[in-house]
Amino acid sequence: xxxxxxxxxxxxxxxxxxxxxxxxxxxxxxxxxxxxxxxxxxxxxxxxxxxxxxxxxxxxxxxxxxxxxxxxxxxxxxxxxxxxxxxxxxxxxxxxxxxxxxxxxxxxxxxxxxxxxxxxxxxxxxxxxxxxxxxxxxxxxxxxxxxxxxxxxxxxxxxxxxxxxxxxxxxxxxxxxxxxxxxxxxxxxxxxxxxxxxxxxxxxxxxxxxxxxxxxxxxxxxxxxxxxxxxxxxxxxxxxxxxxxxxxxxxxxx
Amino acid sequence: xxxxxxxxxxxxxxxxxxxxxxxxxxxxxxxxxxxxxxxxxxxxxxxxxxxxxxxxxxxxxxxxxxxxxxxxxxxxxxxxxxxxxxxxxxxxxxxxxxxxxxxxxxxxxxxxxxxxxxxxxxxxxxxxxxxxxxxxxxxxxxxxxxxxxxxxxxxxxxxxxxxxxxxxxxxxxxxxxxxxxxxxxxxxxxxxxxxxxxxxxxxxxxxxxxxxxxxxxxxxxxxxxxxxxxxxxxxxxxxxxxxxxxxxxxxxxxxxxxxxxxxxxxxxxxxxxxxxxxxxxxxxxxxxxxxxxxxxxxxxxxxxxxxxxxxxxx
Numbered sequence: 001x002x003x004x005x006x007x008x009x010x011x012x013x014x015x016x017x018x019x020x021x022x023x024x025x026x027x028x029x030x031x032x033x034x035x036x037x038x039x040x041x042x043x044x045x046x047x048x049x050x051x052x053x054x055x056x057x058x059x060x061x062x063x064x065x066x067x068x069x070x071x072x073x074x075x076x077x078x079x080x081x082x083x084x085x086x087x088x089x090x091x092x093x094x095x096x097x098x099x100x101x102x103x104x105x106x107x108x109x110x111x112x113x114x115x116x117x118x119x120x121x122x123x124x125x126x127x128x129x130x131x132x133x134x135x136x137x138x139x140x141x142x143x144x145x146x147x148x149x150x151x152x153x154x155x156x157x158x159x160x161x162x163x164x165x166x167x168x169x170x171x172x173x174x175x176x177x178x179x180x181x182x183x184x185x186x187x188x189x190x191x192x193x194x195x196x197x198x199x200x201x202x203x204x205x206x207x208x209x210x211x212x213x214x215x216x217x218x219x220x221x222x223x224x225x226x227x228x229x230x231x232x233x234x235x236x237x238x239x240x241x242x243x244x245x246x247x248x249x250x251x252x253x254x
Numbered sequence: 255x256x257x258x259x260x261x262x263x264x265x266x267x268x269x270x271x272x273x274x275x276x277x278x279x280x281x282x283x284x285x286x287x288x289x290x291x292x293x294x295x296x297x298x299x300x301x302x303x304x305x306x307x308x309x310x311x312x313x314x315x316x317x318x319x320x321x322x323x324x325x326x327x328x329x330x331x332x333x334x335x336x337x338x339x340x341x342x343x344x345x346x347x348x349x350x351x352x353x354x355x356x357x358x359x360x361x362x363x364x365x366x367x368x369x370x371x372x373x374x375x376x377x378x379x380x381x382x383x384x385x386x387x388x389x390x391x392x393x394x395x396x397x398x399x400x401x402x403x404x405x406x407x408x409x410x411x412x413x414x415x416x417x418x419x420x421x422x423x424x425x426x427x428x429x430x431x432x433x434x435x436x437x438x439x440x441x442x443x444x445x446x447x448x449x450x451x452x453x454x455x456x457x458x459x460x461x462x463x464x465x466x467x468x469x470x471x472x473x474x475x476x477x478x479x480x481x482x483x484x485x486x487x488x489x490x491x492x493x494x495x496x497x498x499x500x501x502x503x504x505x506x507x508x509x510x511x512x513x514x515x516x517x518x519x520x521x522x523x524x525x526x527x528x529x530x531x532x533x534x535x536x537x538x539x540x541x542x543x544x545x546x547x548x549x550x551x552x553x554x555x556x557x558x559x560x561x562x563x564x565x566x567x568x
Contacts, residue, residue: 014347099343101343103360105335106361108360253311254304254309254310
């Protein structure tokens with residue numbers, strides 16, 4: 001892994017200078033603090049807009065469960081999109097532009113080149129996830145009731161790991177493909193496959209989406225018996241995708 | 255590997271599906287020399303340099319560069335080489351100085367040593383004034399000069415330059431060639447170019463590739479001597495067209511003459527036997543009654559050699 005630290009520094013600087021980090025952080029922060037607001041006020045908005053047309057239909061009173069659920073939906077969707085966008089050109093884009101060749105004739109291994117990129121994506125998603133959860137925790141406490149910091153931290157960890165798993169799948173696509181579009185296609189294809197697999201109830205908790213949902217249960221102080229297996233599955237997907245990407249990229253001609 | 259040889263290839267071959275890009279290249283480049291790699295488009299020059307840099311894997315054969323067998327320890331190889339790509343691409347969001355600092359750190363430089371080396375190279379490639387500008391705003395020539403600087407940052411014993419002067423203006427070209435000349439003796443430079451004049455100016459050995467095969471390789475002077483047939487230029491005084499035409503016809507019949515070209519300026523006589531030409535050419539002119547304004551034995555140039563060798567190997 002010669003050169004990993006130096007390349008990671010370069011990746012983080014690039015993430016900042018090209019606005020990837022600020023944009024992802026901003027979008028996830030927005031999704032974080034909007035989630036409790038949407039959970040709180042959506043029924044009132046429907047009541048106000050629907051008026052008499054709602055007939056005898058009564059809107060449920062929103063609770064903290066709706067707030068956490070809304071966060072999971074929003075952050076998972078925006079986060080997965082960010083994970084794909086960050087990863088799809090990570091390797092293929094550098095190879096296409098010719099900048100990979102500049103770095104890879106320096107004393108840095110290809111494994112370090114890939115690891116630095118994946119770590120930088122992880123940091124970007126991590127900052128975004130932390131901001132989203134912090135925003136959601138603040139507004140949930142203000143609009144509903146405060147939840148434990150430990151629960152929110154567990155939610156942030158689970159959400160982050162699930163997003164990193166999505167990113168790793170797309171990253172693998174980017175390392176296998178000769179183009180950014182190819183990397184995106186493989187990444188989106190992987191997400192679709194995971195979505196299809198999540199329809200199987202026994203499998204769903206062990207997929208990245210299931211891990212995020214388990215994080216929601218932890219935030220609400222509910223039991224999450226599948227947590228260890230789910231964590232292991234998402235970590236396994238991430239590590240396997242990274243190792244496969246490294247194996248494929250070692251053989252790649254630049 | 256012999257310490258006096260910086261680069262050695264044995265049967266180095268690269269095949270892209272049905273295309274044989276490089277065919278069993280055997281080469282030994284002495285340490286400290288400036289080696290010019292010549293060849294028409296598609297001859298295999300870039301493929302050779304990419305194989306030596308470890309960017310492409312050989313289909314067969316092996317290459318040793320600066321004491322490292324290519325493909326065995328990439329980090330060790332890359333500590334010992336500097337590479338300039340044909341069309342260098344760098345991070346547009348970085349400044350030139352940041353790019354050199356990144357390259358320097360990867361070569362193990364840090365602190366004052368890094369700052370001094372970066373400053374020195376920016377001065378050397380005339381980019382000190384643009385050091386803090388984003389590379390995205392650099393011209394092609396500036397990118398190429400930055401490319402030279404990043405290739406030199408680790409003081410590599412071997413420098414691989416693929417068409418290094420292609421984007422440079424005449425002044426930049428002159429400066430780069432001067433820079434390469436200063437490296438002679440301390441760094442082995444492999445230099446591919448289409449500009450034969452540049453090769454003649456800086457290289458002490460030349461290899462000519464044609465259709466993936468090395469068809470000639472020797473010190474420049476030896477190559478010129480071996481392959482170039484001398485040409486004599488005869489400039490007659492005006493008003494002798496008929497006599498000159500008769501002389502040209504006579505010369506074409508001489509066994510030591512390989513060609514006679516009649517032009518507005520006079521005659522160009524290519525010969526196969528310099529001794530015979532020395533003895534018989536001027537007597538033939540005198541016998542033909544032609545009065546000369548000028549007579550010159552022209553030095554064979556690399557372009558003539560190159561075109562002859564490539565044509566013969568098509």
